[in-house]
Amino acid sequence: MSKKPEKETFVTEITPRSQDFSRWYLDVVRRAELADYSPVKGFMVIRPYGYAIWELIQKALDTRIKATGHVNAYFPLFIPESLLNKEAEHVEGFAPQVAYVTHGGGEELEEKLVVRPTSEAIIGTMYAKWVQSWRDLPILINQWANVVRWEKVTRPFLRTTEFLWQEGHTAHETEAEAEDETLKILHLYKDVLETEMAVPVVEGRKSDSEKFAGALRTYSIEALMGDGRALQAGTSHNLGQNFAKVFDIKFQARDKSVQYVHGTSWGVSTRMIGGVIMTHGDEGGLILPPRIAPYQVVIVPISRGNWKETVLPKAQAIRDDLTARGVRVMLDDRDTQTPGWKYNEWELRGVPLRLEIGPKDIEKSQVVLARRDTREKSFVPMEGLTAKVEEMLGTIQTALYDRAIQYRAEHTTEADTYAEFREIMDGRPGFVISPWCGSAKCEADIKAETQATIRNIPFTSKPATGKKCLKCDAPATTHAWFAKSY
Ligand SMILES: [Zn+2]
Numbered sequence: 001m002s003k004k005p006e007k008e009t010f011v012t013e014i015t016p017r018s019q020d021f022s023r024w025y026l027d028v029v030r031r032a033e034l035a036d037y038s039p040v041k042g043f044m045v046i047r048p049y050g051y052a053i054w055e056l057i058q059k060a061l062d063t064r065i066k067a068t069g070h071v072n073a074y075f076p077l078f079i080p081e082s083l084l085n086k087e088a089e090h091v092e093g094f095a096p097q098v099a100y101v102t103h104g105g106g107e108e109l110e111e112k113l114v115v116r117p118t119s120e121a122i123i124g125t126m127y128a129k130w131v132q133s134w135r136d137l138p139i140l141i142n143q144w145a146n147v148v149r150w151e152k153v154t155r156p157f158l159r160t161t162e163f164l165w166q167e168g169h170t171a172h173e174t175e176a177e178a179e180d181e182t183l184k185i186l187h188l189y190k191d192v193l194e195t196e197m198a199v200p201v202v203e204g205r206k207s208d209s210e211k212f213a214g215a216l217r218t219y220s221i222e223a224l225m226g227d228g229r230a231l232q233a234g235t236s237h238n239l240g241q242n243f244a245k246v247f248d249i250k251f252q253a254r255d256k257s258v259q260y261v262h263g264t265s266w267g268v269s270t271r272m273i274g275g276v277i278m279t280h281g282d283e284g285g286l287i288l289p290p291r292i293a294p295y296q297v298v299i300v301p302i303s304r305g306n307w308k309e310t311v312l313p314k315a316q317a318i319r320d321d322l323t324a325r326g327v328r329v330m331l332d333d334r335d336t337q338t339p340g341w342k343y344n345e346w347e348l349r350g351v352p353l354r355l356e357i358g359p360k361d362i363e364k365s366q367v368v369l370a371r372r373d374t375r376e377k378s379f380v381p382m383e384g385l386t387a388k389v390e391e392m393l394g395t396i397q398t399a400l401y402d403r404a405i406q407y408r409a410e411h412t413t414e415a416d417t418y419a420e421f422r423e424i425m426d427g428r429p430g431f432v433i434s435p436w437c438g439s440a441k442c443e444a445d446i447k448a449e450t451q452a453t454i455r456n457i458p459f460t461s462k463p464a465t466g467k468k469c470l471k472c473d474a475p476a477t478t479h480a481w482f483a484k485s486y
Contacts, residue, residue, distance in 0.1 A: 016350070017283050019228040026156070028277055032286045032349045036155040042154040042161035049349065050157075052275055052294035054164065055337070056243075060196045060291070061268065062165065070140040070168060075122050075145075078113040083121040087246045088374050090120065093213020097149040098163075109161050115148040120214070120239070120265055123169045124247035131207030131251045132259060134173050138181075142168040157274035158231075158486050164271035171249060171261040175240065179260035182238040185266045186219045189234040196410070197272065198289040198401040199279045201233055202406055202481060203429070204456030209440045212265075216240030222253035222455040222481070223406045228429035230455045230483035233275050239263035275486075277406050281372075286350030287372055289400050290393040295330040297322060297347040299391060300339050302358030306334075316356050318367070327393070339368050347372060352396045353389065374397055418470050421482070425450045431483050434462075437469035446471055446482070454480045 007240070015023035015030055029147050034050030046054065062072070072299045078101060078184040078290050085091050094117045101113040116122065127139060135234035148162045168185060172178045186203055193199045198377045211218035223231045226306070243249070249371035280287040290296045301307055301315040312333060329352070346354060356368040365382045369389070373396050380388050411430025415421040424432050436442065447453050457480050464476035 004373065014283075014285055020228060021278075023273075025278060028281055028286050028348075029156045034273070034277075034286075037156075040161075042151055044154075044156045044185065046159045046164075050273065052449075053276070053292055054270060056168075056292040056294070057192070057196065057272060061188075061192050062144075064192060065142050065166070065168065068184060069190065069313060070142045071139045072144065072169075074143055074145070075116075075119050075126070077116055079116050079119075079122045081112040081114050083125055084114045086121065087214050087243060090214035090243075091269075094149070094381045095119070097151070099148050099150055108191055116145070117147055117149045118265070118267070119143065119145070119147075119167055120243055122248070124249060124263070125245045127169075127171050127251045127261070128247050131171060131249055133252050135255050137171060137173050137251060137261065138177065139469055140168075140181075141170065142166055144474070150298065155274070155486075157270055157277070159271075160445065163269050163271065165267050167265060167267040170264045171244070172264070173251075173253070173259075173262070175238075175262050178238050178240070178264050179210060182217070182219060182236045182266070184464055185264070186221065186236040189221050189236070189266075189268055192268075193221060193275075194401065195231055195273070196289070196291045197276050197279075198291075198397055198404060199233065199272075199275055200405050202456065202458050204458035204461070204481065206235075207440070207443055207454045207480070209443055210454060210456075212237045214239065215240055215265075216242065218417045220456050222483075222485075223275050224404075224411060224431060224483070225275070225486070226407070227278070228283065228411055228484070230431065230485040231271070231275045231278070232455070232485065233272055234266070234268035236266035237264060239265060239270075280400055281350070283376075285348035287400065288350035288352060290352045290397045293352050294328060294351065295346075295351050296328045296393055297330070297353045297355055298342075299329060299331045299352045299357065300342045301331075301333060302336060302339050302356060302361075304359055307359070310359055310362065311357055313363055315392055318355065318357070318385065325386050325390065327386075327389060343370075353392055355389070364394040371396060373403070378446065395413070416467065419453075421446075422450055425452050425482075425484065429484050431455070431481050433479050433481055434470040435464040435467035436478060436480040437474040438477040439469070439472065439474070442469055442471035451484050452482045453485055455483050456481060 015028040017024040035044045035045045035046050038045050101117040104482045144166050146164050151161050155158050157449050194200045201223045206218040220235045221233050223233050241260040243263050249261045297314050301311045319329045322329045352372050354370040366379050369380050370377045373393050414433045459476050461479045466475040469476045
């Protein structure tokens with residue numbers, strides 16, 4: 001075998017994506033310095049670069065959450081066990097994953113405390129105190145928090161025992177209002193995923209067996225990852241009056257009758273970062289959509305001759321111009337590394353645009369711009385550079401979204417028979433749209449035999465009139481989207 005070119009020896013630190021997607025993912029997380037393993041198994045440390053992505057996502061979400069009339073608050077990390085136990089379905093759903101605190105202040109506690117796996121129980125308890133009249137409604141509260149769900153198998157961002165998220169909890173006068181709220185938030189999540197993260201998602205309703213423990217209806221957004229597996233990127237639940245009855249959240253209605261509120265809850269988490277990695281990344285590592293990239297542009301000065309006197313001041317001036325326009329810039333002026341090493345490093349870490357500038361470029365009053373997504377390089381005149389950079393960042397953001405849409409289209413198949421369905425799931429997976437009778441047994445059998453689950457039933461799903469269920473031959477009631485999932 002011939003000697004590998006220099007370029008390739010740089011990237012051997014990452015397992016080829018085409019060879020082992022799962023290994024590739026872990027390598028990217030580690031080498032891009034997004035997260036690291038903690039001394040406690042199943043927990044991750046989010047490193048500054050990864051946390052900066054989270055902060056950008058948070059900001060985009062928080063702005064939208066507030067713009068739709070919600071406010072932020074904070075509830076305690078610990079929940080008395082008896083509160084969690086109040087709602088039977090809810091406790092059953094979470095019991096295997098709950099972590100307990102049994103001692104505090106050197107003494108055994110009278111009542112065990114639960115580390116919140118989600119906050120319906122404690123928030124519902126507080127709402128019961130705060131709501132008396134229809135005038136107190138709606139309550140539209142969001143919380144940014146960490147939660148703990150004990151996991152046997154973990155993977156950074158995708159599934160960790162502790163994770164960061166936002167959880168919204170609202171209370172309304174009527175079921176229609178609660179349903180509106182549930183869907184409004186689902187659409188808000190779709191907008192954030194698609195506009196900010198360039199991750200296309202399918203909105204739809206979860207089947208009963210996949211819905212949130214204790215909810216009336218659960219809706220989700222589902223994205224398709226680069227290995228053909230789906231990722232549930234967010235959920236929004238219409239809780240009906242179920243939690244209100246358990247936690248006694250009552251109010252005097254406009255007609256003076258006493259009624260229970262209608263609740264919703266909804267959340268998205270750090271898991272979305274895993275979704276970004278697996279949607280856009282390539283053999284060279286991470287690719288970040290500009291809108292959530294901690295550095296949108298990396299400037300690499302070509303360190304030749306007296307570059308610190310000639311090239312560096314120009315590079316600094318460009319950085320200052322871009323920064324003044326709100327572009328997030330990293331000027332990599334380290335003299336301990338070669339430009340080639342820096343190119344590779346920032347490609348691996350997913351910076352959308354690289355700006356190269358050397359003595360010859362200064363003579364010609366130009367720079368080189370290299371796109372991370374397509375690896376295209378172009379010479380760009382110094383004059384009007386800032387506007388050109390902004391334009392290219394917009395182009396990259398759109399191109400990533402379009403590429404993901406195209407990938408999803410190529411990996412979405414319709415299958416009316418179980419034989420076809422199985423063949424697809426065994427071969428090149430993705431979404432498979434199939435007619436389904438609505439029975440939980442068929443759903444469970446399909447899962448057991450193929451590992452594929454119903455991701456959701458999209459709002460735009462075609463009617464299944466005249467079709468038979470893919471599993472049992474009974475008349476189908478709907479088309480469901482199936483996939484193997486994370
Ligand atoms: Zn069936």
